[in-house]
Amino acid sequence: MKTDHLTHIPDPEGVHPAVPYTHVVTGTGRWVAVSGQIALDEQGQLVGPGDPLAQARRVFTNLGRCLAAAGAGFDDVVRLTYYMADIAHLKEVAVARNEVMDPARLPASSAFQVVSLVSPEFLMEIEADAIVPADRKLPGRG
Template sequence: MSTHLTRVQAPEGLAPGTGYSHVVWGSGRFVAVSGQCAFDEERRVVGVGDPGAQARRVFENIRRCLESAGATFEDVVKLTYFVTDIAHLGPVRTARDEVFDPERLPASSAVQVSALILPELLVEIEAYAIVPEDRV
């Protein structure tokens, strides 16, 4: 379990976040992962028409990016979700819960957008992480 991060689900005067922490902070090396879409290694779209399948691929792509920086999902402090339909958030959250400890969720924002880079894409997610000093 990561101890370099502090997560506050409900600061005084705020209702607890549902599926996110209101505030996360820590010490270490900052890592920014660009918005990831459901592309495979050949830049083919995975899960056309299926937001859950796309979200699972997006989290796999984020995992690979984090690993390249010496980070894990445990180090993620912030996620931003971009979805073409807010109804996709349910399947996206299900995919998120497959890779994050539900008791240690990052801060999050969700935005419905009119389109992503290709019309087949339904979900894009960016991530910020802090890698602890002992792994820097």
């Protein structure tokens, strides 16, 4: 599936189809890397203690704000990496992700269950890579 500067290849020949992610995403433009985001609000307070859906929604809010700062959006994301305290929380992460991303154009993804995140109250950390068209300007930089 091709959209502007990105091409999604969900089912390369000889590879079992991907659900719920895309096996390959390629594109042309400027690369954007967003560090792993956790469920902190603007004041540095945890959002959704013990609630994986609330934390996932806040993580995607933070990812969206970081992407916007680089002139990108969720449509530009080519890869998500999930670090989970409990891999069972991927169900809630998928719900939050699908609220901000088109399920028909999902990025490449990897998910890991980890022993611990930066603090035990955090249930997940998610990082993103995006590609934006080369001629798209950074916000506030002309």
